[in-house]
Amino acid sequence: MKHTFLSIKRIVFSLLLCLATPLLAINKHEVRAVWLTTIGGLDWPHSYAQTAHSIEKQKNELRSILDRLQSANINTILLQTRVRATTIYPSDIEPWDGAMSGHPGQSPGYDPLAFAIDECHRRGMELHAWIVCIPIGKWNGYGCRQLRKRHPQIVRRIGEEAFLDPENTATASYVSSICEEVTRRYDIDGIHLDYIRYPETWKARIDLHKGRRNITRIVEQVAERTRRCKPWVKISCSPIGKHDDLSRYSSNGWNARTKVCQEAQDWLRRGLMDQLYPMMYFKDNHFFPFAIDWQENSHGRTVVPGLGIYFLSPREKDWSIDVIRRELHYIRSLGLGQAFFRCKFLLDNIKGVFDVVKDEINTYPALIPPTLSENAMQSIPTTADISPSPQAPTDISLTARASSQSATLSWSSAKAFPQSDGLYHLFNVYASDTYPVDTSDPRCLIATRLQATSVTLPRQSRYRYYAVTSTDRYGRESAPAFFPVNDGRPSADIRGMLPCNGTTLTLPPNHGSANLEYIAIESVAGNLITTSAYDETGKTDVSRLDEGFYVVRSLNRRGQSHRLGFFIIRR
Numbered sequence: 001m002k003h004t005f006l007s008i009k010r011i012v013f014s015l016l017l018c019l020a021t022p023l024l025a026i027n028k029h030e031v032r033a034v035w036l037t038t039i040g041g042l043d044w045p046h047s048y049a050q051t052a053h054s055i056e057k058q059k060n061e062l063r064s065i066l067d068r069l070q071s072a073n074i075n076t077i078l079l080q081t082r083v084r085a086t087t088i089y090p091s092d093i094e095p096w097d098g099a100m101s102g103h104p105g106q107s108p109g110y111d112p113l114a115f116a117i118d119e120c121h122r123r124g125m126e127l128h129a130w131i132v133c134i135p136i137g138k139w140n141g142y143g144c145r146q147l148r149k150r151h152p153q154i155v156r157r158i159g160e161e162a163f164l165d166p167e168n169t170a171t172a173s174y175v176s177s178i179c180e181e182v183t184r185r186y187d188i189d190g191i192h193l194d195y196i197r198y199p200e201t202w203k204a205r206i207d208l209h210k211g212r213r214n215i216t217r218i219v220e221q222v223a224e225r226t227r228r229c230k231p232w233v234k235i236s237c238s239p240i241g242k243h244d245d246l247s248r249y250s251s252n253g254w255n256a257r258t259k260v261c262q263e264a265q266d267w268l269r270r271g272l273m274d275q276l277y278p279m280m281y282f283k284d285n286h287f288f289p290f291a292i293d294w295q296e297n298s299h300g301r302t303v304v305p306g307l308g309i310y311f312l313s314p315r316e317k318d319w320s321i322d323v324i325r326r327e328l329h330y331i332r333s334l335g336l337g338q339a340f341f342r343c344k345f346l347l348d349n350i351k352g353v354f355d356v357v358k359d360e361i362n363t364y365p366a367l368i369p370p371t372l373s374e375n376a377m378q379s380i381p382t383t384a385d386i387s388p389s390p391q392a393p394t395d396i397s398l399t400a401r402a403s404s405q406s407a408t409l410s411w412s413s414a415k416a417f418p419q420s421d422g423l424y425h426l427f428n429v430y431a432s433d434t435y436p437v438d439t440s441d442p443r444c445l446i447a448t449r450l451q452a453t454s455v456t457l458p459r460q461s462r463y464r465y466y467a468v469t470s471t472d473r474y475g476r477e478s479a480p481a482f483f484p485v486n487d488g489r490p491s492a493d494i495r496g497m498l499p500c501n502g503t504t505l506t507l508p509p510n511h512g513s514a515n516l517e518y519i520a521i522e523s524v525a526g527n528l529i530t531t532s533a534y535d536e537t538g539k540t541d542v543s544r545l546d547e548g549f550y551v552v553r554s555l556n557r558r559g560q561s562h563r564l565g566f567f568i569i570r571r
Contacts, residue, residue: 028442029475030366031304031337033076033277034069034346035130035238038099039083043343049100049108058100058108059115068347070123072354073362075448077120078192078277078339081113081129082178085136085143085162089113089186093178095146104142117187124426124449126368128190128236129182133175133218135195136162158201166198166214166261176221183229187422189473190234191226192277193219197240197260211261216272223272230422232473234274234371238306239264241280242290243297249289265297274301274371277339281308283323288330295334302369304337312351321351328361337369365445367428370475389478390414390425390470393453396483398466410454411468411481425470428477429455431463436497436566439467439480440522440551479523479548498552500567503543505552507564518555519564521545531555545569 037043044062049055069077081088086097086104089111098104100112113129120127136144136155144162148155154174156165164171179191197215198206223235240256243265256262256278267273278294280287294303307327311317328338338361340346346354391414400407413425429447430437437444446463447455449471457463467480499506507519519540520531529550532540540552547569554562 026364026366026442027332027335028367028440028445029369030332031076031275031302031339031368032072032074032362032366033078033128033304033337033339034074034343035078035306035339035341036065036080036343038080038088038097041099045100048102049110049112050102052109055109058112059110062116063119065343065347066119066123066125068354069343070125072346072358073365075124075366075368076126076128076189076339077116078128078130079113079116080132080194081182082131082133083137083143084132084141085147087178089182091178091181093181095143098142105146113182113186121187121449121451124365124447126189126449128192128234129179129186129188130192130194131175131179131182132194133196134164134166134199136164138162158199158203161199161201163199166211166218169217172218172221175218176225179222180225180229183226183233188233190236190275191222193222193235193237196237197256197262200260206261208258208261212257212263215261216263216267219267219272232371232423236273236275236277237262237264237267238277238279241278241282241306242286243278243293246289246293249285251290252286265294265299268297268301268303269299271372275304276302277304277306279308279341280305280327281311281341283311283319283327287327291327291331291334291336295336300372302337304339305331306339306341309340309345309350309353310342312345312353319351321353321356324353325356325360328356332361364442365448366442367445367448367471367477368475370477389476390472392478392481393427393468393470394481396466396468396481398457398483405458407457408454409457409466409468409483413453414470414478423473424451425472426450427453428469428471430467430469430480432465433463435465436482436549437465437467437480438551438566439469439549440563477523498565498567500542500569502569503541505540505542505567507538507540507552516554516556520553520555520561522551522553523548542567542569 044065045058046061047054047057049058083097083099085094087094088097088100090107095105096107100108117127136147138144139157139160139162144155151170151174154165154168154171156163164175182188183191196218198211226233226235239262240254240260242251242255244255244257245251253259256264264276268276276294280290291305294305307324309324311319312321312324331338346357349355393411393413395412396409398407398409409429427450428445429450430439430444431446432438432444466483469480470478516534518531519534521529523529529545549566549568551566552564554564
C-alpha cells in the first residue's frame with residue numbers, strides 16, 4: 001500500500017500532539033486487551049491443580065490477575081486455550097495441556113476455560129479463546145504424538161518442531177473443528193487465531209499466491225463454522241505487525257503478506273475477520289507508518305495494535321517507557337485499540353508500564369466497538385438477520401437504606417437474562433452531576449457490561465444523575481434510560497436539552513455563525529445518524545428519526561465539530 005505525502009504529515013502531526021498534550025481524546029469505544037499465556041504457566045497458572053486446595057489456589061491466582069487488569073480498565077482477555085495440540089478445557093478432539101495439572105493429558109479437576117469466562121464476565125470483560133493454529137510443539141511432545149496417531153497426514157516436521165501442514169486441505173477442517181467445539185460449548189466472546197501462517201522455517205519453496213490461498217482457506221472455514229454456531233462471536237487473529245512493504249518504509253523482510261502468506265487486510269475487507277491484533281513489536285519508523293497502514297486498511301473494522309512491552313525488560317531490548325507511552329498516545333489518535341504482550345510484563349509494572357496504562361492512558365472505562373453487520377460471506381447470517389437492536393431499560397429506581405452506607409440503582413430489562421441462545425443483554429451505567437447524563441462521554445461511564453439488573457453505589461456518591469443502557473452481544477447499545485427522568489423540570493429547560501416537537505428540532509439562535517455550516521446528529525453511543533446543511537432559521541427536520549435520545553453537533557468543512565446539545569423525540 002503506497003502512502004501519500006499526507007500520510008507522512010499525519011505521522012509528524014500526531015507525534016507532535018502526543019508530545020505536547022498529556023492525553024489525547026478519550027475514546028468511548030476502544031479495545032484494551034492483554035494476551036494471557038498459559039503455555040508453561042508463563043502468565044497463568046503459577047501452580048498446579050491436583051487437590052481441592054490447589055484448585056482453589058489456582059483459581060485465586062486468576063482472580064487476582066483479573067482484578068488488577070480491571071483496575072487498569074482492561075476490557076478484553078485473550079486467553080491461550082489451545083496451546084500445542086493440547087487444550088485447557090476438556091476437549092473431545094485434543095488432550096489436556098500439562099500447564100494446569102502438571103501432567104499432560106490429565107485433568108486439573110475443574111474446567112479452567114469455563115471458570116475464566118465466568119470471572120471475566122463478572123468484571124465486565126470479554127474473553128476471547130486464543131487458538132494457536134499451526135505449531136504443535138516438539139515432534140515427540142505429548143500433543144504432537146497424540147495427533148500423529150489420529151491424523152498423521154496433516155502433521156509436518158521441521159527439525160525438532162512439528163506443525164500442521166497448511167497445504168493439506170484437511171488442516172482447515174481440523175483447526176475449524178476445534179474452534180467450533182470451543183464456540184459451541186462455551187460462552188466466549190471471540191475466537192482469536194494465533195500463528196495462522198506459514199512457519200518462517202518452512203524450507204519448501206512457496207508460491208505466494210497458493211500460500212496465501214492455503215492460509216485463507218483455514219480462516220474461511222473457521223469463520224463459517226464459528227458464525228453458524230454463534231454469529232456474535234468475534235473472529236480475530238494476530239498477524240505479523242507489518243502487513244507488507246510501504247512505498248517509503250521497508251518491512252526489512254518480515255511482514256505478514258509476502259513473508260508468511262497472511263492476507264490479513266483482505267480478511268477484514270471480506271468480513272472473515274471482525275478484529276485484527278497485529279503484533280507491532282517495533283518502535284519509531286518501524287511502528288508509526290505501519291500503524292497508519294493498518295488503520296487506513298481496516299475497512300471500518302477493529303484494529304488493535306499489539307505492543308511489545310516485554311522489550312522494556314533489560315533482558316530483552318531495555319526500551320525506555322517513553323517508547324510505549326508514545327505508541328499508546330499515537331494509536332489512540334488514530335482511533336485504534338491497544339493490546340499488551342504479555343500479561344506478566346504489564347502486571348510486573350516493568351519500568352512503570354502498568355502505572356502509565358492505569359493512571360495516564362486508561363483513566364476511564366471503554367466499551368467494545370460494535371461488530372459490523374455487513375458481511376461479505378453471503379452464507380453467514382448478519383447481525384441484522386439475527387436480532388433487533390436492543391431496547392432501553394425501564395423502571396429505573398434508586399434505593400438507599402438508612403442502615404447502609406450504600407444505595408442500589410436497579411432497572412428492568414426489555415429482555416430476560418440469560419437466554420438459552422446466548423443473545424442476552426448486558427448493561428452500562430453512566431453517572432454525572434449534571435442533567436441529562438451525557439452517555440456519549442466515556443468519562444461518565446461507571447460500570448460496563450453488567451449481567452445483573454442492579455448495581456451498588458456509595459451512599460455518598462457525588463453523582464446526582466444516572467443513565468443505563470442495554471448492550472447486546474454484538475456491542476450495539478440502546479438509547480439511555482435516565483434517573484431521575486427529568487429532575488422535575490420541563491425537557492426544554494434542562495441544561496443542554498434543545499426544543500423538539502417530534503418533527504422539528506430548534507437550535508439556539510446564537511449558534512448561527514460562520515463556523516456552523518452543517519448539523520450532525522448522533523446516537524447516544526456516538527454513531528453518526530445523519531447530517532444536513534445548517535438552516536439560518538435554526539430549524540432542522542427530524543421527522544424521519546425514530547423516537548429516542550440524540551446528540552446534535554456542529555460541523556464545518558475543516559472537520560471542526562462541537563456539541564450543541566441534546567434532544568428527545570417523543571410522538
